[in-house]
Amino acid sequence: MAVIDTMPAVARRAGTGAMTDRVREILSCYESDSPGTKTNLARLLTHGYLAGTGKLVILPVDQGFEHGPARSFAVNPPGYDPNYHFEMAIQAGCNAYAAPLGFLEAAAARHAGEVPLILKLNNHDLLYDEKDPISAVTGSVRDALRLGCVAIGFTIYPGSAGARTMYEQLRALAEEAKGHGLAVVVWSYPRGSQLSKEGETAIDVVAYAAHIAAQLGAHVIKVKLPTAHIEQAEAQKAYTKAAVSINTLAERVRHVVQSTFNGRRIVIFSGGALKADDEAVLAGSARSSAATRSSGPESTPSPS
Amino acid sequence: MAVIDTMPAVARRAGTGAMTDRVREILSCYESDSPGTKTNLARLLTHGYLAGTGKLVILPVDQGFEHGPARSFAVNPPGYDPNYHFEMAIQAGCNAYAAPLGFLEAAAARHAGEVPLILKLNNHDLLYDEKDPISAVTGSVRDALRLGCVAIGFTIYPGSAGARTMYEQLRALAEEAKGHGLAVVVWSYPRGSQLSKEGETAIDVVAYAAHIAAQLGAHVIKVKLPTAHIEQAEAQKAYTKAAVSINTLAERVRHVVQSTFNGRRIVIFSGGALKADDEAVLAGSARSSAATRSSGPESTPSPS
Amino acid sequence: MAVIDTMPAVARRAGTGAMTDRVREILSCYESDSPGTKTNLARLLTHGYLAGTGKLVILPVDQGFEHGPARSFAVNPPGYDPNYHFEMAIQAGCNAYAAPLGFLEAAAARHAGEVPLILKLNNHDLLYDEKDPISAVTGSVRDALRLGCVAIGFTIYPGSAGARTMYEQLRALAEEAKGHGLAVVVWSYPRGSQLSKEGETAIDVVAYAAHIAAQLGAHVIKVKLPTAHIEQAEAQKAYTKAAVSINTLAERVRHVVQSTFNGRRIVIFSGGALKADDEAVLAGSARSSAATRSSGPESTPSPS
Amino acid sequence: MAVIDTMPAVARRAGTGAMTDRVREILSCYESDSPGTKTNLARLLTHGYLAGTGKLVILPVDQGFEHGPARSFAVNPPGYDPNYHFEMAIQAGCNAYAAPLGFLEAAAARHAGEVPLILKLNNHDLLYDEKDPISAVTGSVRDALRLGCVAIGFTIYPGSAGARTMYEQLRALAEEAKGHGLAVVVWSYPRGSQLSKEGETAIDVVAYAAHIAAQLGAHVIKVKLPTAHIEQAEAQKAYTKAAVSINTLAERVRHVVQSTFNGRRIVIFSGGALKADDEAVLAGSARSSAATRSSGPESTPSPS
Amino acid sequence: MAVIDTMPAVARRAGTGAMTDRVREILSCYESDSPGTKTNLARLLTHGYLAGTGKLVILPVDQGFEHGPARSFAVNPPGYDPNYHFEMAIQAGCNAYAAPLGFLEAAAARHAGEVPLILKLNNHDLLYDEKDPISAVTGSVRDALRLGCVAIGFTIYPGSAGARTMYEQLRALAEEAKGHGLAVVVWSYPRGSQLSKEGETAIDVVAYAAHIAAQLGAHVIKVKLPTAHIEQAEAQKAYTKAAVSINTLAERVRHVVQSTFNGRRIVIFSGGALKADDEAVLAGSARSSAATRSSGPESTPSPS
16 A cells, blocks of 8 residues: 555544535536435545545455455455454544445444445455356445445446346445435446456456446446556557557556546456556546545455 | 538527427326426427427437547547536537436536436446346436436347346336336347347337337337348238338338327438438338437437 | 506416526526426426516415315316416426326326416315414325426415424425425414414514425425515514515515525515516615525415 | 206206307307217206206215215215115216215225216314314315215315415315316315404305306316395495496306306306206396306205 | 633634544443444544534524514524525534424535434424423434435423423434434423423432433433522422532532433533533533543524
8 A cells, every 4th residue: 555655644634524616516516416425435545645636546345255364365364353443443543434234233333423334335355256247236335324334335246147136236225325425436447248257357347347447336436556558459440540549557447437427436456466557547647627536555355 | 410411509408498389299298297208308309509490309328438548538538528418419509418327417506407318227338248138227316317318218129138137127217207208219229149140130129129118108109220131920911911011211211100009109210421311311201190200410419 | 467467478388408507507596406496496497488587376276175176266267277377387388287186187297298287285274274374284295296396385374383293284284295306395384372463464473484494405485575564573673683675575584595505495476566676676676695585475375 | 956857757858968169158168178078968958857967966975974874875875885885876967976985985896987076175174163164174085086986076175274275285185187188177165264264255255255266277166156146345336336236146157157268168056955946046047158157956965 | 702702713624533542431331232323422522623622512592483584684684595505604613413303305405425314203382382391393314315414303391291292202302313313412402291390400410311312222312501599499399408508510410420320321412602601511520531522512503
């Protein structure tokens, strides 16, 4: 978590609560949303080390469910304790902490009011794995409200034969969440029997997946850093015809941001092992005037 | 968009709001509908350049979801911005603008009251493609109401093994929409494992698909321009026996209009690259006394 | 209806459908509302002779219920027919027509799409009159939707011992209406055992009644033209202390507009028999930057 | 029941089922209603001796509840048996039979399909009498459906301090009934502490009561034959000013018909002991072009 | 607002977002509440100038509704504008801003995320005043959620013949609020026909009213500063018998705090014109180990 680690610990919470022109500009992109949803987006954007900058780092910890506890926590046994992740999110000055029902129920009361929470409403495990996965719905909007969350989180797998089911679950949950003043965060991770392994992070596929999440009504969209691979022949033709440059990571980030309503939706990029990746993300998103985005730190566990 | 392009821009909104005998005649075809649904059909028919003529041009922009953002917008980057399409629909004097949830949420507040809106309630993407496709339900009737729409839009794929699912989803949504005074627009596009590629636009298949949409309770039906190909042997026999002439596009258009309750439902034809196509559509529909119909402009993006 | 009568009939609907900067400015005052509610407010403001000006004339016809058919229509027998009032509202270029359930049901299908409609959801009759009146709820939000209305209408009698009941009915109906994208129009007419007859139109009472309607969430508020009478001793003290000038009608209109969130809500004044009254209303509201308002025409029947 | 008694029994059901231009004309007045409600109105209008004429005789038998069984049936003991009234309605060729829940439950199965039924959804008894009466709701729309009724029936007492309660009950029941394709029949009988005894049948009061029922959404309205008495001073002024003639019964009937949307709603007159009354009713309603109405026979038991 | 006025403006928001041991101590008093409700209490306690101190200043602005706009805003005309109060609450560093529906709807979107909000769910006006008042319910829990509030607010009048109605309304709303993770703030102001004017602020009555609010499940209770008057003879006996000292304001404050579960509920005192009052409140509450409390500033408008 390079960027954050270079900051003195004492300064980390300095910005919390600060409304800024940048945040107001971002909120103005959500013009059809209720004041409640805007308020919860503002809570996300005005908390932690990056408060008010228009950038976001969300700490998601669902890998115990997604990959099993041993793979997730054995090398760092304190991670078995739900409080550990709350405290990491708080101390690191993350904008929010996202987890499945159990982890939040176990520690949300103790840490009430200390960090914005996102309840991940679906999860998938590896004891039954499939080429065309569907996550199980594991929480509700009412759960999110009773746990004090600012948003619901939901993962979709565009490319899966089960994508339709997940889109429809998301649709219903998002409508209910918005009706109760919550925000909607979507992890859009392409997977499925018609995609190659490289295709899952191909620039055309990542941009498409981000666009689908935006069309489904997500306020915040998280995708993986896209590679220069192009999966679909028709996309290749379109890039060539329009002379879209996707050679550098910054260009690719810019293309993904453009694909989410020309930067009118918040996009977060996960993955990226190098400091150079962060710089690329920042460079790629610099041209976008209306959306906020940030590289997720390289070491952040990412959902599924 | 040949017809419209020949009109001076200044005249484009001239007709907005004008109730005419032709519109009243069309509304009289919907005699079982509530005044609310009739009102919303009237709003469609009295807006824009074609206001009051009984002809309709709807601008649907869901190709970002259906085909991916690169293929849809790379050649015309302003199209990544949801406001662009609203403004195009308004400036071109279209009768209505149709889009998925995300695109409408992103720009409906800013453009409130400027153009009738149709919320497309289902969508399909190409990251998982199948021979027998089913679109995912991606919006609700309540969404349509809170966004100020005059109608819901829904795509069915007659011919797909999944058609039954889509018919049943449409049934439930249409019932709810009508109960709230909204109109129902159905895109009926034959696809599926038992249809040949040419069969998707075969005259017998297009007429059959249009009829199914009408039987499912659609107020407005959009189909593709039919070719002279005949897909089903039994249809061929019937055409021969009854000496139905389908040689010209005008004749085929007339046959489709006839197949939607003898012209008592609005039919819109998409596709058609030539000005001659428009003329054929107009000619083909001229004999119908009670329905309105119009060629969709050649350059209008069509759903799926 | 002096203002309108001076206009040539041919010009009356000229402005219909025209979105203007003035209308956008007014819509911006309703920043917490859904695009659906904004759309219906826009429909009100862009219809009829005053389309786009930010001024409103609503034709309400509920006096048959409120005062009896003989008193209402005997001098003008065509008024017994529900179609008559629709046609008057359409031909006079009113922004909207408001009536109880029966009148709208009887003629809304025939006139679908010709004039924005407001369903009056409560009514009171004189066969049982009381010092502290409560109107009966006579329609529903679902009725408003199936009849194609842009808004619900509701009358409150601040000052009545039954005011609490009416406020609570309005609260529930307004919440449901907003949830379905409708606008809320409130007639706020002070009446009750603690008010003198002159007090019903006293400047302090009218301003108070308008403020209550705004606090209850009304988008559009209709009150009677206030007189210079001051009913409440405490209000007299406040006016004196703050040197509030209420001598002229224009000053009083300005004070009422100020009392509805400093002009951030639409106020319509009914009554006023003289052309000078209209001018006073226009003058009094001219300083307000954000609200629209208009004199109701002298001859328009006003509810209760 | 003079008119009917003079007809040979064999001819009585001759017209049943006959759709006529007159019935179609009447149905056209209910333009906002669903085909289901229109169908049930058609069943009323095409059954019995008066089938197709546009005239109606409904046999209501709720006097056992309203006045007690002894007063109602002791002089004619077969009247204690629910089947008796069904059979009377059938044999007399009435358009419909109306009764409370118990009477219909007791005999509806045996006579299924033999006569249109109306379930009276509220009733009042004399064991507790009051100056400002409110009837109790004694049945539901679901009851009406399971008993095979064409309509619900409901009594309101305009003038009662409890009128508001009854209007609101009717509103809810009528909405539900219409939503299920039923028709709504309202008995509108002025009563209450502010009305004199003569006022209950005063021409101004009866016309007002009929108008209120129409505004509340009734399809069929039953009132008592009005006298020349005028109850309200303001009505007297209006009649004088407009030179409304109410000297003859025919003129008064005409005025009541006019007051129910200029004849666009069915009005039935109860009471009237003389054959001359029938003629007056027929004469008074002859000028109305669009509504149907008929004298109720003199001996028909009338509700409350 | 003495305490706050002595602080340099630049420092006012310094503490926002700071979780402290004192806040955690207070939250521990609400051990049966959900993490959501605790989170919203924490938001109240960690916002503004007093963030983290365990003290609270809430700015309530409902006096336009409660006393009329002239009495409330004429001396300070900017107060007519809903934005003014939001901005005052933000700039003064208040912990929260409380207002009726209309005021929040008018400005909540613009100020989303800038100050914790409390939607006042009932209000009373003076156009009809009564000895035993009942406020009208003017908002809902769903309204509070869609407007982004941390709590609902509700006024009860212990001592009123209508108290039971208000207790029962509060019960239902509080249950719903807690089920959605909101906090509950209760204004408990004794009024009614059995209380003398002095009795409304008598120490025994204020303590009793505070206790009732706590028993009804309030998380935060606002009362008026109590006088040394004792209203109820039985209370006098108990104080004498137990030698309870209530001579000084500090003692009386201590007694009220004790009466709300021995300081386990937050109590806020309104009124108090002198700096000495503030000191008394602080002194009186110093011995309480588990609750937070603060004087409301002298010049803050108090509800009803």
